[in-house]
Amino acid sequence: MTAPLLVVEDLEAGYGAITALRGVGLDVHAGEIVTLIGSNGAGKSTLLRTISGLVRPRCGRIVFAGEEIGGARPDRIVRLGVCHVPEGRRIFANLSVHENLQMGAYVRRNEESKTLERVLALFPRLRERLRQAGGTLSGGEQQMLAIGRALMARPRLLLLDEPSLGLAPRLVEQIFDIVRAINAEGTTVVLVEQNAQQALRIASRAYVLETGSLVLQGAAAELAADPRVRRAYLGEES
Amino acid sequence: MNGVAWGGIYALIALGYTMVYGVLKLINFAHGEVYMVGAMTGYYAAHWLGVAGAPSLTGLVLTLGASMIACALLAALIERVAYRPLRSAPRLAPLITAIGVSLLLQNLGQIVFGADPKFFPTLIESRNVFEMGGLSVSNVQLTVLGTALALMAGLELVVMRTRFGRAIRAVSFDAPAAALMGVPVDRVILGTFVVGAMLAAAAGVLVGLTNPKIEPLMGVLPGLKAFVAAVLGGIGNIPGAMVGGILLGVIETLVSGYLSSTYRDAIAFVLLIVILLYRPTGLFGVSQTEKV
Numbered sequence: 426m427t428a429p430l431l432v433v434e435d436l437e438a439g440y441g442a443i444t445a446l447r448g449v450g451l452d453v454h455a456g457e458i459v460t461l462i463g464s465n466g467a468g469k470s471t472l473l474r475t476i477s478g479l480v481r482p483r484c485g486r487i488v489f490a491g492e493e494i495g496g497a498r499p500d501r502i503v504r505l506g507v508c509h510v511p512e513g514r515r516i517f518a519n520l521s522v523h524e525n526l527q528m529g530a531y532v533r534r535n536e537e538s539k540t541l542e543r544v545l546a547l548f549p550r551l552r553e554r555l556r557q558a559g560g561t562l563s564g565g566e567q568q569m570l571a572i573g574r575a576l577m578a579r580p581r582l583l584l585l586d587e588p589s590l591g592l593a594p595r596l597v598e599q600i601f602d603i604v605r606a607i608n609a610e611g612t613t614v615v616l617v618e619q620n621a622q623q624a625l626r627i628a629s630r631a632y633v634l635e636t637g638s639l640v641l642q643g644a645a646a647e648l649a650a651d652p653r654v655r656r657a658y659l660g661e662e663s
Numbered sequence: 664m665n666g667v668a669w670g671g672i673y674a675l676i677a678l679g680y681t682m683v684y685g686v687l688k689l690i691n692f693a694h695g696e697v698y699m700v701g702a703m704t705g706y707y708a709a710h711w712l713g714v715a716g717a718p719s720l721t722g723l724v725l726t727l728g729a730s731m732i733a734c735a736l737l738a739a740l741i742e743r744v745a746y747r748p749l750r751s752a753p754r755l756a757p758l759i760t761a762i763g764v765s766l767l768l769q770n771l772g773q774i775v776f777g778a779d780p781k782f783f784p785t786l787i788e789s790r791n792v793f794e795m796g797g798l799s800v801s802n803v804q805l806t807v808l809g810t811a812l813a814l815m816a817g818l819e820l821v822v823m824r825t826r827f828g829r830a831i832r833a834v835s836f837d838a839p840a841a842a843l844m845g846v847p848v849d850r851v852i853l854g855t856f857v858v859g860a861m862l863a864a865a866a867g868v869l870v871g872l873t874n875p876k877i878e879p880l881m882g883v884l885p886g887l888k889a890f891v892a893a894v895l896g897g898i899g900n901i902p903g904a905m906v907g908g909i910l911l912g913v914i915e916t917l918v919s920g921y922l923s924s925t926y927r928d929a930i931a932f933v934l935l936i937v938i939l940l941y942r943p944t945g946l947f948g949v950s951q952t953e954k955v
Contacts, residue, residue: 479839503845515840517833528833531826532845578845 428491430455430613431476431507431582436485436495438475445471447637449485453582453615458608460616460624460645462658463634469617470512472634473584476615477509478502489582504532508580512587512617514571518560522551525559525570529577537577544573547603565596572603582613589620601627621658625649633658668804668873670912671811675866676889677896677904678818679859685835685899686855688754692761693741695886696768697734697860701867702877703776705730706783715784723786723806723872730868731861738860742853750849765886772879780878783871807869814865815905818858822901831855835899888915888931895938897945906946 429452436449445468453459461469474480476487478499487495494502517525526544530537545552548569554562562570568588575583585604589597601623608614608627618624625631625645633641633654641648648654655661676698683691708729709715714722745764749757793800822828830851833841842848870885871877892911896903911931919927938945 477843479842498847499842500845500847503843509843511840511843515837515843517836517840519836520829520832524829524832527826528829528841528844528846531830534826574844 427455429453430490431615432486432488433472433476434486434488436472436475436487437483438471438480438485439483440471440480444483445637446475449634449637449639451632451639451642453613455581455613456608456611457630458604458614458616458628460618460621460628460631461634462618462621462624462631462654464657465619466636467634468637469634470586471637473509473586473615473617474511476502477507477584479509500532503578503580506579506581507584508575508578508582509584510571510575510586510588512590514564514567516559516562516567516570516574518558520559521555522557522559522562522570523555525574526551526577529574531578533578536579540577540579544576547576547606548573565592565599568592568596568600569603572600572607576607576612580612582615583607584615584617586617587619588616589618589623597623621654622649664798664800664804665873666913666916667909668807668912669915670909671808672866672870672908673885673889673892673911674905674908675811675814675862675869676885677892677908678815678901679863680890680893681896681898681901681904682831682855682859684893685901686831686838686852687746687757689746689757690761690890690898691856691859692758692886692890693745693764693768694859694863695882695884695889696765696772697738697741697882698863698867698870698886698889699772699877699879699882700737700768701730701734701860701864702783702871702881703772703781703867703879704733704864705868705871706781706877708733709784709786714786718785718788720787723868726786727810727865727868731864734860734864734867735857738856739853742856746856747849747852769880769883776879778879780876783875783877785875787872803872807873810865810869814862818862819901821858827851827854884928888928891931891935891938894935894945897947900945900947903945903947 431453433449433451436446439445449472463469471480475482478497482495486493489505489507492505526541530540550566551570551573559570588600604614605627616624616628625648628645631645631648632639679694683689705726709726712725714725741764745760746757749760787803787806789801789803791799792802822831830846833846834848834851838848888911892907893904895911896907915927915930918930
């Protein structure tokens, strides 16, 4: 078996006096969709923010494609091929849709127009709105723009934080289909979701985080059948 | 007309305030001193380059260039030494540091350049090109205004059309999100300081053309007034700073012409109070909702 694309070992991180992650370890193999589920405040977002360099780890290791990236600057991590679509989409509302996509390609200027075509083929709605300011898009369109913007950097590993948050059910379905399509084209995906049902449906493996520690892990189908998971995250009556 | 020329100078300085505020939410109170250093280095550059005696357009361009480069270096140094180490400190800390840098430069200026006023060399032979009724326009005023407008147009082009400009706008809007796009945020902030300082340096040279008496404390009042101009236009808003600067120059001149020149300096601050009371976001500002 080949070495995993991403290895996280014994990671601890937090903000000020608060420790948000304790001894977290996981690995992600090339081509997988791995989902992290857990309730609010379990540390899912912090884990992604630490991998992408926004939060400095206190201890532990993060290795991507054989390179140690724990504590590296975010722009270096993007250059290596890790792209993070943050929670709340964080579109540049004052920039046009086209400029938002150009920002995504900040570190990959060569072949920018070719990548743009690919992204617009995936999200035809964005093509109609290229000249509009990013802030005028609807929630679903903004999520598409956020994902499209990350794809502009041609990542090997895509970190998605709550892509379905606040979207209508029909759009949620669409977003998950797109994530699957992106993965089918060869991008490895780490998906953080509160919508555990959908996430477990498209993921190959899953980790469950509770108050900063990993409590369960396994194949997505197995976890979806696990009574503890069903009770806590899939809304099943006990 | 003198008001419009002063307005152009205020606008150039105000742009530096507003751009730095945009990326760092910091009022860089040392900015007025960068403008002073711009005038001073312009003075020395003109002498060293030997263009001080013979007025010529090339002389003006060379002087502008030298002074802009010098201030770019100064601003880069200030940012690295005084502001970058405080990037994650509470917002009050860099503000206090800015005031400290401002005082430091005023006093260093008196040591290095001497406290006595100097007289900026005549780089353009002054003559009236236009006179009608009470209105007279000199070629110096036109040069000042023209240069200021050209620099502002250049800035607009950089900010709206280049990759660096796009990065500045992205960092202003949401720095962590920009970092996730691979933007080296610290370098963009440094670049913003440098661009602002170059505009302030140009303002320093231009002011030397119209008001040749320059001294190390000359940056205090125009610096504060340009800050008012930036607030007038809406702090963080680039076109706002341009309009705010010109407006302030015109208002000042009208006040000193029709009321009394003693009120000239006071009016800017009266204006500041009025804006903060009735329209704190400035003429072009939109009230920003807090990002969650």
